[in-house]
Amino acid sequence: MTGVHDAPSGGHDVAIVGAGAVGLLLACLLAQRGMDVVVLERRAEPARTSRAIGIHPPGLAALDAAGVGAAVRAEAIRIRSGVALSGGRLLARLRFDDRPILALPQHRTEALLRARLSTLAPGALREGSEVVAIAQSRDGVALSTRGAGGTTAVRARWAVGADGIRSPVRQLLGIPMEPHRGMGGYAMADAPDATGAAATALLHLEADGIVESFPMPGGLRRWVARLPAPEPGMTTEALQRILDERLVEPPRLPAEAPTSAFVARQRLAARFRLGRIVLVGDAAHEVSPIGGQGMSLGWLDAVALDRALAAAAAGDGDALAGYERARRPAAVRAMRRARWNMAMGAPVSARRLALRLALVRALAVEPGRSAVTAAFTMRGL
Known part of the structure; x- marks a missing residue:
């Protein structure tokens, strides 16, 4: 009341x-x-x-x-760059050296x-x-x-x-x-980091949906995969299959890795x-x-x-x-x-994926690079 x-x-x-x-x-x-x-x-x-x-x-x-x-800096991991890939090939890299994002x-x-x-x-x-x-x-x-x-x-x-x-x-x-506009289903899990990219966020842009991963303290990495449609639940095995299908070098999720699905x-x-x-x-x-x-x-x-x-x-x-x-x-x-971030990671046809990848490459050079870096580091909010 x-x-x-x-x-x-x-x-x-x-x-x-x-x-x-x-x-x-x-x-x-x-x-x-x-x-x-x-x-x-x-x-x-x-x-x-x-x-x-x-x-x-x-x-x-x-x-x-x-x-x-x-105290937060003492425990956190510094993410100094973000890399966009597709099919295992490098598309673009952004650096956050002057304004790192912590995890x-x-x-x-x-x-x-x-x-x-x-x-x-x-x-x-x-x-x-x-x-x-x-x-x-x-x-x-x-x-x-x-x-x-x-x-x-x-x-x-x-x-x-x-x-x-x-x-x-x-x-x-x-x-x-x-x-407001913007909705999608995702699944995520934290697993030991075997990527060799300890200070880098990895964005895999694939036709079936984006797979993102972010370094975390303790030698872990968070993996987040876009789902074709929102799902009420998710198992580690199901998320592993998604990662296996989309990535050239998928991580191995431990059977005990906590896995969850959510609707953004x-x-x-x-x-x-x-x-x-x-x-x-x-x-x-x-x-x-x-x-x-x-x-x-x-x-x-x-x-x-x-x-x-x-x-x-x-x-x-x-x-x-x-x-x-x-x-x-x-x-x-x-x-x-x-x-915009969600739209760039949604499942698309092969033709639309090619257009999306061309846009990512264009945004990797000035003036697009500065604008994207500013957005990722939350300038203007």
């Missing part, structure tokens, strides 16, 4: 719903300002499932601002952010606290949480929904998600703000993970919202509206880039 009631007295400056990468980073930024922040997380313990790994230059700058950039499993990045928040604001993270109701007045927000100890009321001047694609906060507010789609919240409640990250925009920019995009939201909340606390009544005006267009731009 959501509604308007008398202003909550006391409480926190900001209540953040969701202790994922975006919610934790925002909490660190606000705590560094001296703001009283509480983070409400439904899960009783951190997730360790295979999720995002890409940390782009703007995302790394956000991590630096939160005080964890050095680190999301659960490790979140662990570093969680440790940082514990130092800045001990006790701010409340795990096992599910938000079941939210209400607001002109000068405050009241949230009802359910956990092992029963129902608890949390009061704050502002609240933030950083609770993911399915965002209960967004649903409680009745904010719909608007579909794009949606945008009809609004990013309702009164004193604001949406960030996946709660505000579902951007295709192809290209790996969703997590860094959410961190850019958090950096912008940190500044907006500080301005609002100082009396700027337009600050939160300004956040929405800036971040909605950025999300739309990210969706356009992701849609």
